[in-house]
Amino acid sequence: MPEVRTRRGENIDRALRRLKKKLDKEGTLKEIRNRRHFEKPSEQRRRRRRGGGGR
Numbered sequence: 001m002p003e004v005r006t007r008r009g010e011n012i013d014r015a016l017r018r019l020k021k022k023l024d025k026e027g028t029l030k031e032i033r034n035r036r037h038f039e040k041p042s043e044q045r046r047r048r049r050r051g052g053g054g055r
Helices: 012-026 028-034 041-050
Strands: none
16 A cells, blocks of 8 residues: 655645655556446457557
8 A cells, every 4th residue: 555654844735746646656546447337358358459548
């Protein structure tokens, strides 16, 4: 699980931005969005063949 510790005197917005960057780098948010709805295996294959944007 990604963790970001706030530095002394650091703005909370900056710490949140660092956390979002870390999640984006690991692909965590993308994975969560993809798992939001069930996708049949045939739909997954079709999406991969098309070049796979979206879900």
